[in-house]
Amino acid sequence: MEALPRETIVDVLEERLREDILTGRHPAGSYLPPERELANGFGVTRTTLKHAFGRLVHAGLLETRHGVGTRVRDFLRLGGADLLPMLVRHSPDWIGEIFEVRRSIGALIAERAAARATAAQVAELRSLLAAVGNADGGDPVQLADAEVHRALARATGNRVYVLLTNTLFNAYLPVRAALVGPFQDPRTAHDRLEPVVEAVAARDAEAARAAAGDYLSTTERIMLEGLARPEGRRDGAR
Numbered sequence: 001m002e003a004l005p006r007e008t009i010v011d012v013l014e015e016r017l018r019e020d021i022l023t024g025r026h027p028a029g030s031y032l033p034p035e036r037e038l039a040n041g042f043g044v045t046r047t048t049l050k051h052a053f054g055r056l057v058h059a060g061l062l063e064t065r066h067g068v069g070t071r072v073r074d075f076l077r078l079g080g081a082d083l084l085p086m087l088v089r090h091s092p093d094w095i096g097e098i099f100e101v102r103r104s105i106g107a108l109i110a111e112r113a114a115a116r117a118t119a120a121q122v123a124e125l126r127s128l129l130a131a132v133g134n135a136d137g138g139d140p141v142q143l144a145d146a147e148v149h150r151a152l153a154r155a156t157g158n159r160v161y162v163l164l165t166n167t168l169f170n171a172y173l174p175v176r177a178a179l180v181g182p183f184q185d186p187r188t189a190h191d192r193l194e195p196v197v198e199a200v201a202a203r204d205a206e207a208a209r210a211a212a213g214d215y216l217s218t219t220e221r222i223m224l225e226g227l228a229r230p231e232g233r234r235d236g237a238r
Contacts, residue, residue: 009044009048010048010051010052010055013042013044013048013049013052014052014055014056016042017052017053017056018056018059018061018086018090019090021056021061021062021072022061022087022090022091026072027072028072028073028074028075028076028077029071029072029074030071030072031068031069031070031071031072032062032069032070032071032072034069035049035050035070053070059083059086060073060075060078060079060080060082060083061073061075081164081167081171082167082170084098084167084170084171085170085171085173085174088171088172088173088174088175089174092174092175092227094171095172095175095224095227096224098168098171098172099220099223099224101168102168102216102220103213103216103217103220105161105164105165105168106149106212106213106215106216107209107212107213107216108161108209109149109152109153109156109161109165109212110152110196110199110200110208110209110211110212111205111206111208111209111212112155112156112157112158112161112205113152113153113155113156113200113208114199114200114202114203114204114205114207114208114209115203115205116155116156116157117155117200117201117203118155121151121154121155122155122200122201124151125148125151125152125155125197125200125201126197126201128144128147128148128151129148129190129193129194129197130190131144131147132144132145132148132186132189132190132193133186133187133189133190134186135186136186137183137184137185137186138180138183138184139180139183141183141184141185141186141189142176142179142180142183145183145189145193146169148193148197149165149169150162150165150166150169152165152196152200153165155200175227178223178226178227178229179223179226179227180226181222181223181225181226182218182219182222182223192215192218192219193215195207195211195214195215196208196211196212196215198211199211
């Protein structure tokens with residue numbers, strides 16, 4: 001058995017500050033209270049506070065200027081997609097917006113892959129698709145399915161699509177357990193994804209886009225149903 005991670009004071013403080021920022025208690029552009037005041041208010045040392053600040057600076061929520069103070073960044077104007085996992089942990093409502101992007105980007109990737117995939121890439125796609133059907137169900141199928149989509153992105157020949165695919169998968173991580181619905185049965189998951197791979201193999205861009213659209217819409221519906229269940233909400237809130 002794996003030992004459960006222990007929350008440190010810095011972990012708790014980081015979470016408290018992050019929630020205060022994302023809920024607007026500390027709005028974008030505002031300066032946080034002086035370090036001494038904040039440390040006293042939270043009952044922590046200034047060293048602990050600085051560690052929490054450092055994490056939030058790295059996450060793109062704060063910026064610190066020596067002699068000026070610590071200001072809340074406007075993450076919606078200045079931030080990048082790397083913030084998505086954190087935002088999903090804050091509020092699973094972000095998942096709906098992520099899925100909207102998933103639908104449009106996923107269909108475009110399939111279309112581009114059909115136009116550009118090499119014979120070796122088609123062979124890789126078929127091999128990875130077979131792995132979906134041979135997985136044990138649930139989490140292993142979900143991971144195998146993700147590898148097919150990464151391969152589709154690589155088959156476009158455009159590395160930006162690869163990075164976008166990785167970003168979207170990373171965004172799911174905080175609620176991944178609640179999104180396992182479409183992957184419980186390996187054969188069904190395989191058959192659902194097969195038309196996308198075969199359309200790419202046939203070099204039929206229009207059919208690939210349509211098949212990807214069907215796949216993405218169907219799996220989205222199942223995943224959102226799972227997320228809406230009480231146990232799904234608890235998983236997403238962890």
